[in-house]
Amino acid sequence: MNRILPKTLFGRMVLIMVLGLIIAxxxxxxxxxxxxxxxxxxxxxxxxxxxxxxxxxxxxxLPVDQRAGIAxxxxxxxxxxxxSGAALGDVVSSNEEHAEIIxxxxxxxxxxxxxxxxxxxxxxxxxxxxNDGKTILVQVGLRDGAWVTFKSSIGEPxxxxxxxxxxISMSIRLMTVIxxxxxxxxxxxKPLQTLAxxxxxxxxxxxxxxxxxxxxxxxxxxxHAFNTxxxxxxxxxxxxxxxxAAVSHDLKTPITRLRLRTExxxxxxxxxxxxxxxEEMEAMxxxxxxxxRGLDRKEPLRDVDVMALLESLQADAEEVGHALTIVGxxxxxxxxxxxxxxxxxxxxLDNAWKYGGQVRVVVDDADGRLRIAVRDxxxxxxxxxxxxxxxxxxxxxxxxxxxxxxxxxxxxxxxxCARASGGELTLRNLPEGGLEAALLLPP
Amino acid sequence: MNDxxxxxxxxxxxxxxxxxxxxxxxxxxxxxxxxxNGDEMRRALESGEPDIIILDLMLPGDSGxxxxxxxxxxxxxxxxxxxxxxDEMDRIVGLEMGADDYLPKPFNPRELLAxxxxxxxxxxxxxxxxxxxxxRFISFASWRLDTVERxxxxxEGVVVALSASEYRLLRVFLDYPNRVLSRDQLMDQMHGRxxxxxxxxxxxxxxxxxxxxxxxxxxPVLIKTVRQEGYIFSINAxxxx
Numbered sequence: 001m002n003r004i005l006p007k008t009l010f011g012r013m014v015l016i017m018v019l020g021l022i023i024a025x026x027x028x029x030x031x032x033x034x035x036x037x038x039x040x041x042x043x044x045x046x047x048x049x050x051x052x053x054x055x056x057x058x059x060x061x062l063p064v065d066q067r068a069g070i071a072x073x074x075x076x077x078x079x080x081x082x083x084s085g086a087a088l089g090d091v092v093s094s095n096e097e098h099a100e101i102i103x104x105x106x107x108x109x110x111x112x113x114x115x116x117x118x119x120x121x122x123x124x125x126x127x128x129x130x131n132d133g134k135t136i137l138v139q140v141g142l143r144d145g146a147w148v149t150f151k152s153s154i155g156e157p158x159x160x161x162x163x164x165x166x167x168i169s170m171s172i173r174l175m176t177v178i179x180x181x182x183x184x185x186x187x188x189x190k191p192l193q194t195l196a197x198x199x200x201x202x203x204x205x206x207x208x209x210x211x212x213x214x215x216x217x218x219x220x221x222x223x224h225a226f227n228t229x230x231x232x233x234x235x236x237x238x239x240x241x242x243x244x245a246a247v248s249h250d251l252k253t254p255i256t257r258l259r260l261r262t263e264x265x266x267x268x269x270x271x272x273x274x275x276x277x278x279e280e281m282e283a284m285x286x287x288x289x290x291x292x293r294g295l296d297r298k299e300p301l302r303d304v305d306v307m308a309l310l311e312s313l314q315a316d317a318e319e320v321g322h323a324l325t326i327v328g329x330x331x332x333x334x335x336x337x338x339x340x341x342x343x344x345x346x347x348x349l350d351n352a353w354k355y356g357g358q359v360r361v362v363v364d365d366a367d368g369r370l371r372i373a374v375r376d377x378x379x380x381x382x383x384x385x386x387x388x389x390x391x392x393x394x395x396x397x398x399x400x401x402x403x404x405x406x407x408x409x410x411x412x413x414x415x416x417c418a419r420a421s422g423g424e425l426t427l428r429n430l431p432e433g434g435l436e437a438a439l440l441l442p443p
Numbered sequence: 444m445n446d447x448x449x450x451x452x453x454x455x456x457x458x459x460x461x462x463x464x465x466x467x468x469x470x471x472x473x474x475x476x477x478x479x480n481g482d483e484m485r486r487a488l489e490s491g492e493p494d495i496i497i498l499d500l501m502l503p504g505d506s507g508x509x510x511x512x513x514x515x516x517x518x519x520x521x522x523x524x525x526x527x528x529x530d531e532m533d534r535i536v537g538l539e540m541g542a543d544d545y546l547p548k549p550f551n552p553r554e555l556l557a558x559x560x561x562x563x564x565x566x567x568x569x570x571x572x573x574x575x576x577x578x579r580f581i582s583f584a585s586w587r588l589d590t591v592e593r594x595x596x597x598x599e600g601v602v603v604a605l606s607a608s609e610y611r612l613l614r615v616f617l618d619y620p621n622r623v624l625s626r627d628q629l630m631d632q633m634h635g636r637x638x639x640x641x642x643x644x645x646x647x648x649x650x651x652x653x654x655x656x657x658x659x660x661x662x663p664v665l666i667k668t669v670r671q672e673g674y675i676f677s678i679n680a681x682x683x684x
Contacts, residue, residue: 252527253457255549260463263552264470282549303601308655315606315651338602339592 009192010185017181018174025170042101048079048136049105052150055081056110056140059148071148080151087117087139087147096120102136115141191219195226204419206234245292248285255282287407290343291392291416301421303333304341306370310361313345322353328363334370334441336421344417344425345372347410348437352376355435370441377434386427390415411437449563452493453477454484454510455525456502464497467552473559481505492520494566495559498542500526508540515541521562525550564631581617583678584665586656588613595655608633609652616666616676625673649674 006012055074059067071081099118106116117139138150194211201208210230211223255278262274307329314324334341345361352359355378362373381389381396388394393408411425414437418425423441430436451473455461461477468475476493478484481504484496496514500507511522524542544558581588587596593610595603605613615624615632624632626645633648650660658665667675 249527252548253460256527257457257459257463259549260460260467260552263467264463278549285549303599305601305603309604312604312606312609315608319606319608333601338594338604342604 009189010182013185013188014178014181017177021174021177025173029166046105048138048150048152049102050109051079052138052140053106053109055150056114056142056148059083059146060143064144064146067146067148078153082149082151084147084149085145087115087141098136102138106138106140110140115139191215191222195222198226202230202233206230206237241292244288248288248292251281251285255285284407284409287409287413291409291413299337299340299420301335301337304336304338306330306332306334306363306372309338309342309345310363310372313342313349317349317353322349323359324349325358325360326363327360330363330365330370332365332370332443334421335443336423336441337417340417340420344414344421344439345374347414347417348374348425348439351410351437352378352435355379368443370443371438372441373436373438375430375434375436377430377432380429380433380435381427383429389427390425448472448474449495449559450474450491450493451476451559452484452487452496454480454496454502454507455499456480457499464552468556471556481510484510492518495521495523495563497523497525497555497559500524511540511542521566523555523558523562561632583617583620584656588617590614603655605655606651608648609655612648612652613656616674620676620678623669623672623675629673 006015059070062070067083071083075081098120102120103116103118106118107114110116119137121135121137136150136152138152139147140150141147198208198211208230210227213220213223213227215223258274259278262271262278265271265274307326310326314326317324349359349361352374353376355376358377360375362371362375364371364373385396389396390411392412395408415425418439421441423439426438426440428436428438451468453461453464453468453475455464455477456479458479461479465475465477476487478487480502498507498511498514502510505513507524507526511524514520514522521543522541523544523546525546525548527548543562546555546558579589579591581590585598588594589596593607594605597603611633612629615629618632629645649666652658653660653663653666656665665676665678667677669675
C-alpha cells in the first residue's frame with residue numbers, strides 16, 4: 001500500500017481528488033445516458049405508436065387489393081409496413097418492458113379489443129442505425145381479419161464515453177481539479193512545513209523566536225501548542241540549570257575552606273594530594289558554572305582578529321609549558337562573541353594537550369568559511385562516540401578521563417560557545433592518526 | 444620579608460573562612476585582623492589604617508561593593524575583593540568601585556598571597572597618592588582596552604585578543620604612562636608570583652606587545668625604548684567613564 005501511495009501529502013491529495021473526480025464523472029455519465037436513453041425510447045415508442053395506429057385505421061378502410069401497394073409506398077427504412085393474411089408465428093420479445101410500453105400506447109389509440117402483438121429485440125437492424133438500438137416488431141389485426149406488420153428500429157445516440165467532445169471536457173475538468181488541489185495542498189502543507197522547520201531550528205536554538213499564531217484556526221492552534229511546548233522546554237531547562245548552578249555555587253564556600261585547611265597541613269605529601277583533589281573539584285564546579293552560564297549567554301557578535309587570538313593562546317600556552325604550532329593564516333575577521341570563541345578554542349586545546357602530544361592549529365579561510373582546526377596525534381575517538389562526547393558529563397572511558405582530570409563538560413561548553421558565534425564544531429579522526437576538532441565559522 | 448609586618452584587615456561574614464584565612468596569613472607573616480561586617484570594619488579602621496584590605500562581596504548589611512566605594516572615597520588603601528558569585532558583573536562593578544584586584548571563590552590561597560604581594564609591592568614602589576585607573580574601558584591612541592574581558596578593541600571595532608602577559612604588561616604601562624619604567628620594575632609589576640618560571644625576557648614581551656598594538660619596532664610611537672633605563676609608554680591614557 002505504502003509503495004503505491006505517493007510519498008508527499010501533495011501527491012496523495014491529488015491522487016484522491018483525481019480518482020474521486022473520475023469515479024464521479026463516470027457515474028454521472030452512465031446515469032445521464034441511461035436516463036436519456038429511456039426517455040428517448042419512450043418518445044420513439046409514442047411516436048411510432050401513433051403512426052402505427054393511424055396507418056392501421058387507414059388500412060381498415062382501404063380495399064384489399066390496394067393495401068399492399070400503399071404499404072410499400074409508405075414504408076421507409078426505419079418504418080417498414082407490410083400486409084399479411086395471417087399472423088406471423090411466435091415472435092420472441094427480449095425486452096418485455098419496452099414491448100409493454102408500446103402495446104399500451106397502441107391500445108390507447110386503437111381500443112382494447114383490437115388484436116395486437118408486439119415484440120422488441122434489443123438489437124438494431126443494422127441498416128439505419130450503426131450502433132446499439134432496438135428493433136420493434138408490431139402486428140395489428142385489421143377489421144377483416146388481415147394483419148398489418150410494422151417493423152421499426154430505434155437507435156441509440158452514438159458513442160458517449162469515447163467521443164472527442166467528452167474527452168476534451170473531461171480533461172479540462174481533470175486539469176482544473178489538479179490545479180485546485182495543488183493550491184489547496186499548498187495551503188495545507190505550508191503550515192506543516194513551517195512547523196517542521198521550527199522544530200528543527202528548536203533543536204539548535206531553544207530560544208528561537210516563537211511561531212506566528214496566524215492563519216486558519218487549526219494552524220493557529222498547532223502554532224500555539226508548539227510555542228507552549230517551547231516555553232515549557234525552556235522553563236524546564238532553566239529550572240534544571242538553576243539547580244545545577246545553585247549546587248555548584250554552594251560548593252564554592254566549602255571548597256574555599258578546604259583549600260585553606262589544606263594549605264595548613266603539616267605533611268607535604270597529604271597536602272599535595274588534597275590540593276590535587278580540590279583542584280579537580282574546583283575545575284568541575286567552575287566548568288559546570290561555565291556550562292550553565294553559557295546556556296543563556298547572549299552576546300552581540302563582533303569582529304575578532306583570529307590570528308591575534310590564536311597567537312595570544314599560543315603565548316599563554318608557552319607560559320604554562322605547552323607547545324602549540326599554528327599552521328596557515330587568515331586575513332579574515334571572524335564574526336563572533338570574542339569570549340565564547342576564546343573559551344571554545346581553549347577547551348579544544350586543553351583536550352588536545354591532554355590526549356594528543358604534538359598539537360597544531362590549522363587555519364583555513366577557503367570558500368568563504370573560516371575553519372580553525374585543532375589537531376593532535378593522540379588515539380582519537382571511536383566513530384560511535386563522535387556525537388556522544390558532546391553530551392554534558394559524558395566520558396568515553398572513565399579511567400582515561402579520571403586519570404587526566406576531565407570534567408566531561410569541555411566539549412559541551414566548546415560546542416555551546418561555537419554556536420554562540422553561529423559556528424559549528426565537529427570532530428573527526430585524522431587518516432594519519434589523531435583527532436581533529438574543527439570549528440567552522442560563517443563568513 | 445619586610446622589616447615590619449604588613450597589616451591585613453579581613454572582612455568576611457563566614458566565620459570559618461575568616462578564622463582559616465587569619466591563621467593562614469599569620470603563618471605567612473602578616474599582621475591580621477578579621478571582622479565580620481561593615482560596622483566592625485569601620486571600628487577596626489578607627490584604631491589604625493591597614494596596609495591592605497581583603498573584602499568579601501556578599502556581606503550582611505552594607506555589601507562589599509558599598510564598603511569598597513566608601514573606603515575608596517577616604518583612602519587609597521589597596522583592596523582585594525573576594526566573591527563566590529564569580530560572574531562578570533561582579534568583576535566589572537568591583538573594579539569600578541575601586542577594588543585593586545578581584546578573586547573569585549574558591550580561590551587558591553597561594554594565589555591570594557601572590558596577588559597581595561604584587562599589590563603591596565606596587566603600593567610601596569610607586570609614588571604615594573597614585574591611584575591606578577579602575578574603569579572598565581581605557582582608551583589610548585587608536586585603541587580601547589577592555590579590562591574585564593582583557594582584550595583590545597580597535598577604532599573599527601575589531602577585537603584583538605591579548606595573552607595574559609601581554610595584558611599585564613599593557614596594564615602596567617597604562618597605569619604609569621609617560622614614565623620611564625625599568626625592566627625590574629616591569630617584571631615586579633607583572634609577576635608577583637613566587638617561583639613561577641618566565642622564560643621570556645621583558646624585551647621579548649615588549650616586542651610582542653608592540654606587534655599587537657601595531658607599533659613599529661624600529662620607530663615605536665607608543666612604547667619607546669629608553670637606553671640604559673627601560674621603556675616609556677608615551678601617551679596619555681584617557682579613561683572612558
